[in-house]
Amino acid sequence: MKICKNCGSDLVRTKRLDAHDHELGGLRVRLIDSAVRVICEKCDQRAVLIPEHEGLIAAAAIGRVMMPLKLDGSEIRFVRKALGWTAAQLAERIDVTPETISRWEQGHSAISPKCETHLRIVAASTLSELAPAIDVDLMKIGKMQVCSVRESSEPVLMEFELVKVKQEHQKAFSWDTMDEGHMARAS
Ligand SMILES: [Zn+2]
Numbered sequence: 001m002k003i004c005k006n007c008g009s010d011l012v013r014t015k016r017l018d019a020h021d022h023e024l025g026g027l028r029v030r031l032i033d034s035a036v037r038v039i040c041e042k043c044d045q046r047a048v049l050i051p052e053h054e055g056l057i058a059a060a061a062i063g064r065v066m067m068p069l070k071l072d073g074s075e076i077r078f079v080r081k082a083l084g085w086t087a088a089q090l091a092e093r094i095d096v097t098p099e100t101i102s103r104w105e106q107g108h109s110a111i112s113p114k115c116e117t118h119l120r121i122v123a124a125s126t127l128s129e130l131a132p133a134i135d136v137d138l139m140k141i142g143k144m145q146v147c148s149v150r151e152s153s154e155p156v157l158m159e160f161e162l163v164k165v166k167q168e169h170q171k172a173f174s175w176d177t178m179d180e181g182h183m184a185r186a187s
Pocket of ligand 1: 004006007008009040041042043044
């Protein structure tokens with residue numbers, strides 16, 4: 001049974017939302033049929049619950065590095081934080097200096113194509129365990145033609161849904177990207 005955090009009432013209704021836009025550390029995600037609106041019938045307190053939040057961060061980072069659009073500074077920072085790494089740790093993994101990471105993240109210099117591919121592969125392979133529903137193709141990332149022209153300065157919008165996956169003989173929920181045809185741009 002759910003209890004209202006505001007008034008303690010148990011007269012709480014829940015409703016699964018068809019689509020819910022969520023801001024995730026600079027990335028925008030649209031959650032399809034997955035987020036839950038909670039409404040207290042006594043005090044009218046409303047909240048939206050996002051299940052599997054840690055998995056969503058990993059899924060969003062993987063979704064973004066599989067998308068062939070050049071990463072900007074805030075996206076590089078998002079991916080690094082999804083990995084749980086400091087700038088120094090990421091720098092070591094992709095063979096640059098921590099100062100270089102900092103320049104990319106602040107938008108003072110653009111990441112080179114070679115480093116970007118390296119970063120994408122490291123991120124996708126490291127995070128895939130946390131987003132087992134997503135089919136990560138490292139070969140495809142390695143050969144990806146990254147488009148460096150953004151059509152707008154708006155954050156990229158990616159769509160995700162919660163699906164059931166089987167892991168070690170147990171069923172669990174995990175975030176999956178909607179197919180690329182569903183990738184939408186923020187408007
Ligand atoms: Zn209440």
